Amino acid sequence: MSSLVKNEFNFDFSNHLIQLRTIFQKSAILVIISSMILSFFINDIISLWFDSINIGHNSLNLTNYSPSDWLSIRFSLVLILACLVVMPFFSIMLRKFTVIGMTTKENLWFTLTLFFCTIITPLIFILVWIYIIPSWIELFEISSLVESVGKRYDAASILGVGIGISWVILIGSMMIITLGFARLIGLVENGHAKFRIRILLISTSILILSLPLVYDGLRVFISIITILIADRISATLPNPLLGTKIFEVSNVSFNGNIERIGVIDCSCEGSSPQIPESWNFEGIANPKCNAICLNPFEQNAIIDLIIGKKLTQLVITGCDASPLPMRMQEMIKKNQCEFSGLSWLDNPTINDDGMLKSLLFSSEE
Incomplete structure (x- = not known):
């Protein structure tokens, strides 16, 4: 919806x-x-x-x-x-x-x-x-x-x-x-x-x-x-827009605070590296997008995820989050959620180890 x-x-x-x-x-x-x-x-x-x-x-x-x-x-x-x-x-x-x-x-x-x-x-x-x-x-x-x-x-x-x-x-x-x-x-x-x-x-x-x-x-x-x-x-139903419709989210430590995090694995239309399969994202929503800054369906689905899981932090892998449409940025802020980006697209030398280090979060019981 x-x-x-x-x-x-x-x-x-x-x-x-x-x-x-x-x-x-x-x-x-x-x-x-x-x-x-x-x-x-x-x-x-x-x-x-x-x-x-x-x-x-x-x-x-x-x-x-x-x-x-x-x-x-x-x-x-x-x-x-x-x-x-x-x-x-x-x-x-x-x-x-x-x-x-x-x-x-x-x-x-x-x-x-x-x-x-x-x-x-x-x-x-x-x-x-x-x-x-x-x-x-x-x-x-x-x-x-x-x-x-x-x-x-x-x-x-x-x-x-x-x-x-x-x-x-x-x-x-x-x-x-x-x-x-x-x-x-x-x-x-x-x-x-x-x-x-x-x-x-x-x-x-x-x-x-x-x-x-x-x-x-x-x-x-x-x-x-x-x-x-x-x-x-x-089973012939088309694949879910975000890769899955089920996201299990729990409290994790982020920059010294307890947050509920979503990490968007955005490929930027195939230009950005994907999150390594070895990443353990337990407790963190990990939606997959093709180009969140261009696809309104993906944007709406992400807002739904923020509302449904009460996310407080949204991290985008491909860019620094600035290309997000202003309307989406306003909707994210309206739901008490902050957003940022890892800018993998701007780092051509980044490898799997570097990507995994940038995705280190600590779980909180």
Whole structure:
């Protein structure tokens, strides 16, 4: 989120999190209400669907071998339809929540993801139920013809095939959104993989439990493949603007004072040397920038970092900090943060040892 917007409108981060919680609460309530409404029409919907497929045009060919399975199938179908109904509302609200805080590439990626999950997913759902499953039934009917042997169709099994595919599509789509959103806010980056693993395990378990009995023997395989594909798709999210979205900051000693420090590893468009990989920056924010004096997105992200981590000292490696735009300098000072530069760009003879010496800070408990 743009720091300029935060300051001008007195941004309250805790209030922002409450908005996110409200989105999920409203979506859950709408799913419940939609499920209650659809439960009154689900029998008619199922009857219309069976009438539209080729099963010999004789209702006597349909048999319900397990009433308990039938109840489970009806409940699953109601829940799937309710989620599809609510998904556009959820996507629109989530888009409004995240759009301010994303870069152009992140905005494009997340918009396309929400479009796919909101528009393409229902279209795939319709394609499966209207064309694919009836075609399978017709194919099986032709290939299983035995003279003088009657045919009976298990209604719950037929619906179970479609419901299983629907759960795979729905849960897979929701996982792409969830993991993509988690990556946007930095919850699943390297070194913070526990949250990602937890999401994957929970999603796999939900899908295993959701697949009907007709998928016995394939539940684990289908669930793992679905979740792994969703994880790989979410991993296509563009890299964070500052190299990462997670910065762990603690108090350190700087010029005899206790400060909260951020060291900007600015390459000055490739002209300045980078911070050596051997540098131990524990407790110090270490954002990476290409050209902070020229890129307004990087400038806003740095201001966000200052506000979020309450930085009191900002050190730029490449220059002496004088090229920073006046507006950014004012915003830094407004947030009680001082800034300076190491001017590595002006020192062509500097080596790794010299850079490491200029980055010596003492941690404070």
